[in-house]
Amino acid sequence: MRGTVLYGPRDIRFEERETPKIVQPTDAVLRLAATCVCGSDLWPYRGLQPIDGPTAMGHEYCGFVEEAGSAVKFVKPGQFVVGSFAASDNTCPNCQDGYQSSCVQREFMLRAQASLLRVPLADGTLVPTPGGPPPDDLVPSLLAASDVLGTGWFAADAANVKPGATVVVVGDGAVGLLGVLSARQMGAERIIAVSRHEARQKLAREFGATDIVTERGDAGVARIKELTKAIGADSVLECVGTQESMMQAVQSTRPGGFVSYVGVPHGVSLDGAQLFFSHVHLHGGPAPVRRYLPKLIDLILNGKMNPGKVFDLVLPLDQVAEGYRAMDERRAIKALLRPQAA
Amino acid sequence: MRGTVLYGPRDIRFEERETPKIVQPTDAVLRLAATCVCGSDLWPYRGLQPIDGPTAMGHEYCGFVEEAGSAVKFVKPGQFVVGSFAASDNTCPNCQDGYQSSCVQREFMLRAQASLLRVPLADGTLVPTPGGPPPDDLVPSLLAASDVLGTGWFAADAANVKPGATVVVVGDGAVGLLGVLSARQMGAERIIAVSRHEARQKLAREFGATDIVTERGDAGVARIKELTKAIGADSVLECVGTQESMMQAVQSTRPGGFVSYVGVPHGVSLDGAQLFFSHVHLHGGPAPVRRYLPKLIDLILNGKMNPGKVFDLVLPLDQVAEGYRAMDERRAIKALLRPQAA
Numbered sequence: 208m209r210g211t212v213l214y215g216p217r218d219i220r221f222e223e224r225e226t227p228k229i230v231q232p233t234d235a236v237l238r239l240a241a242t243c244v245c246g247s248d249l250w251p252y253r254g255l256q257p258i259d260g261p262t263a264m265g266h267e268y269c270g271f272v273e274e275a276g277s278a279v280k281f282v283k284p285g286q287f288v289v290g291s292f293a294a295s296d297n298t299c300p301n302c303q304d305g306y307q308s309s310c311v312q313r314e315f316m317l318r319a320q321a322s323l324l325r326v327p328l329a330d331g332t333l334v335p336t337p338g339g340p341p342p343d344d345l346v347p348s349l350l351a352a353s354d355v356l357g358t359g360w361f362a363a364d365a366a367n368v369k370p371g372a373t374v375v376v377v378g379d380g381a382v383g384l385l386g387v388l389s390a391r392q393m394g395a396e397r398i399i400a401v402s403r404h405e406a407r408q409k410l411a412r413e414f415g416a417t418d419i420v421t422e423r424g425d426a427g428v429a430r431i432k433e434l435t436k437a438i439g440a441d442s443v444l445e446c447v448g449t450q451e452s453m454m455q456a457v458q459s460t461r462p463g464g465f466v467s468y469v470g471v472p473h474g475v476s477l478d479g480a481q482l483f484f485s486h487v488h489l490h491g492g493p494a495p496v497r498r499y500l501p502k503l504i505d506l507i508l509n510g511k512m513n514p515g516k517v518f519d520l521v522l523p524l525d526q527v528a529e530g531y532r533a534m535d536e537r538r539a540i541k542a543l544l545r546p547q548a549a
Numbered sequence: 550m551r552g553t554v555l556y557g558p559r560d561i562r563f564e565e566r567e568t569p570k571i572v573q574p575t576d577a578v579l580r581l582a583a584t585c586v587c588g589s590d591l592w593p594y595r596g597l598q599p600i601d602g603p604t605a606m607g608h609e610y611c612g613f614v615e616e617a618g619s620a621v622k623f624v625k626p627g628q629f630v631v632g633s634f635a636a637s638d639n640t641c642p643n644c645q646d647g648y649q650s651s652c653v654q655r656e657f658m659l660r661a662q663a664s665l666l667r668v669p670l671a672d673g674t675l676v677p678t679p680g681g682p683p684p685d686d687l688v689p690s691l692l693a694a695s696d697v698l699g700t701g702w703f704a705a706d707a708a709n710v711k712p713g714a715t716v717v718v719v720g721d722g723a724v725g726l727l728g729v730l731s732a733r734q735m736g737a738e739r740i741i742a743v744s745r746h747e748a749r750q751k752l753a754r755e756f757g758a759t760d761i762v763t764e765r766g767d768a769g770v771a772r773i774k775e776l777t778k779a780i781g782a783d784s785v786l787e788c789v790g791t792q793e794s795m796m797q798a799v800q801s802t803r804p805g806g807f808v809s810y811v812g813v814p815h816g817v818s819l820d821g822a823q824l825f826f827s828h829v830h831l832h833g834g835p836a837p838v839r840r841y842l843p844k845l846i847d848l849i850l851n852g853k854m855n856p857g858k859v860f861d862l863v864l865p866l867d868q869v870a871e872g873y874r875a876m877d878e879r880r881a882i883k884a885l886l887r888p889q890a891a
Contacts, residue, residue: 300780301804309804309828438642453821462643462651462834472821479795479817483810483834486651492804492828 210321211264211527216254217535219528224263227318227325232278235329237288239270240343241350242319243518244530244542246380247471252531255473265320266292267353269346272333279329287340288333289504290326291496292316292354297331307331307497320527322546334500336508345507347515347543351385352503355541356514357496358469359385359446360503363393365467365490366442370394375431376416377456378446379407381517381541382469384414386444391415392512395442399434401427401455407540410516424451431459439464445491448472462486469494518543552663553606553869558596559877561870566605569660569667574620577671579630581612582685583692584661585860586872586884588722589813594873597815607662608634609696611688614675621671629682630675631846632668633838634658634696639673649673649839662869664888676842678850687849689857689885693727694845697883698856699838700811701727701788702845705735707809707832708784712736717773718758719798720788721749723859723883724811726756728786733757734854737784741776743769743797749882752858766793773801781806787833790814804828811836860885 210224227236242265250256269289275282282288295302295310302310314327326332341349348356359382368374374395376386379402390398391414400416401423402408408419422430432439439461445453448470456466457477468491482489506512520539522530523546530542552566569578584607592598611631617624624630637644637652644652656669668674683691690698701724710716716737718728721744732740733756742758743765744750750761764772774781781803787795790812798808799819810833824831848854862881864872865888872884 300778304803304805306805306828436642448821450821461646463646463648468821468825472825475821477819477821477824479790479792479810479814479819482819482831483814486648486834487832489824489831490829492825 208321208323209525210318213251213258213262213264217252219252219531221525221527224321227323229274229276230325231327232276233328233330234276235272235279235282235326235333236274237268237270237324237326238273239268239319239322239324239546240287240346241269242321242524242544242546243267243350244320244527244534244544245354246382248531249535250473252535263318265318266316267350267355268316268319268324269350269353271340273323275329282329282333282335286335288335289349289352289500290333291357291500293493293496294327294332295497296328297497302331305498306495308493308495320524320544322524332497334504336504341508347518348507348513349504350543351514351517352500352507354496355381355517356385356503357499358382358494360389360499361494361496362386362444362446362467362469363389365469366444367465367488368393368395368442371396372441373397373435375399375401375440375443375456375459376446377401377443377452379404379411380446383444383446384410384517384540385514386446387411387416388414388512388514390442390444392506399431399440404537410540413516424455427455428458435461441465446470448475450475453477457482457485457487460485460487464488465490467491517541521545523547550663550665551867552660555593555600555604555606559594561594561606561873563867563869566663569665571616571618572667573669574618575670575672576618577614577621577624577668577675578616579610579612579666579668580615581610581661581664581666581888582629582688583611584663584866584886584888585609585692586662586869586876586886587696588724590873591877592815594877605660607660608658609692610658610661610666611692611695613682615665617671624671624675624677628677630677631691631694631842632675633699633842635835635838636669636674637839638670639839644673647840648837650835650837662866662886664866674839676846678846683850689860690849690855691846692885693856693859694842694849696838697723697859698727698845699841700724700836702731702841703836703838704728704786704788704809704811705731705784707811708786709807709830710735710737710784713738714783715739715777717741717743717782717785717801718788719743719785719794721746721753722788725786725788726752726859726882727856728788729753729758730756730854730856732784732786734848741773741782746879752882755858766797769797770800777803783807788812790817792817795819799824799827799829802827802829806830807832809833859883863887865889
């Protein structure tokens with residue numbers, strides 16, 4: 208089987224790798240219908256996050272169960288399934304609390320930009336689509352649920368978005384855009400998207416943004432305060448992961464309001480006293496996508512949300528390197544990859 | 550009138566000061582029944598927080614309304630009132646959201662270790678005791694509501710303490726001890742107090758602590774994990790304000806659990822990535838005591854809580870310097886000061 212391997216900065220290769228097989232009896236092997244490139248993949252791609260030798264890439268996936276291990280009870284060969292980027296048993300205390308991405312047996316998925324994928328803890332990780340395999344045109348949206356939508360949804364949930372709320376989304380990557388869509392779905396009245404990029408502004412508006420702010424840093428905070436009666440927003444979704452975006456998020460929130468952060472922070476440090484006097488609630492971390500999957504799959508299958516629109520580039524899987532390039536150069540918001548029939 | 554002035558490290562004087570009078574028509578002047586020394590007063594007392602010349606001290610108070618300004622509508626001379634350490638109009642959007650300590654007109658109280666006190670925004674700041682002046686033996690508990698109980702209560706509320714919860718309180722100062730009492734009142738099942746000091750451990754148990762942990766730092770985290778099935782606590786109240794205590798709090802919390810922090814952080818910095826993977830909720834700031842005052846006064850007048858027990862030293866106001874010394878040397882948990890009749 209061929210799969211995607213990062214060798215060093217901007218050196219993505221699609222090459223022969225070991226074919227995945229059942230290792231633990233709780234594993235399943237999937238034949239993927241689609242996979243994609245994540246914004247977080249760009250950190251090591253750009254050399255901003257060290258790698259330890261050639262590294263298999265990819266953690267977003269959906270497809271058909273090819274084989275299930277002997278201890279797998281609920282997931283069956285032939286089912287179409289969506290899974291989280293974090294494998295979980297869905298039974299430990301953290302899973303029971305809804306934090307499956309902090310499962311005591313958690314494994315981060317790492318090899319999904321390929322045609323076949325081994326998924327550990329299959330019963331806890333994978334959710335079959337009800338009513339059998341979905342129509343092919345819903346595959347991009349179902350793939351999105353695996354991480355980027357699940358993460359945008361968690362951003363909105365962790366920022367306590369409620370009907371009627373005023374929401375700010377910092378970051379116009381795919382997660383930020385799906386944060387906009389999620390906030391709209393949760394009933395936010397006003398959604399202010401921070402973006403300087405025309406195509407992304409357009410998609411943000413399509414997903415439900417009511418206002419666009421192009422300023423960053425202090426100027427961005429000042430503009431958001433103007434739009435929120437000088438008080439700040441109820442809920443702010445930080446979807447970038449830099450010091451500047453985190454500070455913009457905290458300072459744009461009203462006292463007692465909620466800030467969420469869902470991208471791994473890179474070089475972010477929070478001053479205790481500044482946070483104290485901001486009076487905000489702060490919550491984030493790796494999105495517990497598994498918690499939301501049944502609901503998100505339902506919303507997608509019922510046509511309530513079309514998150515697949517974030518994929519503005521579709522490539523055959525063997526052109527994965529072009530997917531990375533297009534996202535790195537901001538020519539594409541997010542690249543979907545379609546494995547070819549074997 | 551004489552009042553308390555800090556001249557420099559460990560130099561507290563009780564000396565002649567200007568007698569407070571109505572300045573704004575929204576002011577009231579109180580004749581205090583009691584005031585006290587706060588843990589936060591020890592930062593400048595110890596020279597750990599710079600002062601800008603001689604500084605009038607004190608921000609906790611209750612007593613009788615002596616005079617009300619011409620625009621004061623609800624507070625009347627002769628009433629016994631309790632007020633927050635932060636004056637607020639109680640009508641601005643932040644106040645309406647329950648964050649009166651971030652009122653757009655907020656003024657931190659500063660001159661309360663005296664017999665008379667001017668309170669700005671009297672209608673928004675002061676809460677009269679229902680049914681007239683309280684019996685004198687309830688004055689210490691009502692005084693506690695002004696800050697130390699209100700802050701402990703906020704710590705428990707901001708850490709989302711629920712019936713049946715497992716709670717950790719980091720810090721055995723008066724705020725931490727009243728955090729224990731508040732968590733008990735809110736129905737926590739298990740309350741783990743972090744304390745090395747015998748008298749404080751005893752009071753923590755009296756207030757409802759079920760377990761005492763004496764270890765700090767990593768050893769403290771390990772001990773708390775042992776006590777919480779290796780997962781961590783649901784709610785952790787950080788009532789110290791140092792880097793070590795904040796880290797102990799974050800690391801003692803289960804993924805998805807809640808950390809509150811209520812003392813002004815001194816030199817605290819939070820690493821974004823560490824916080825991200827901890828998966829905790831974080832909330833704190835200056836306690837919005839005004840939000841809780843009616844409820845706290847009711848609980849005290851009805852004998853449901855006796856927070857006044859934190860005052861283990863009672864002095865006439867003119868011996869205020871001894872109150873600071875006793876707290877600085879940890880001979881007293883908290884010193885109550887009684888003004889003499891004029």
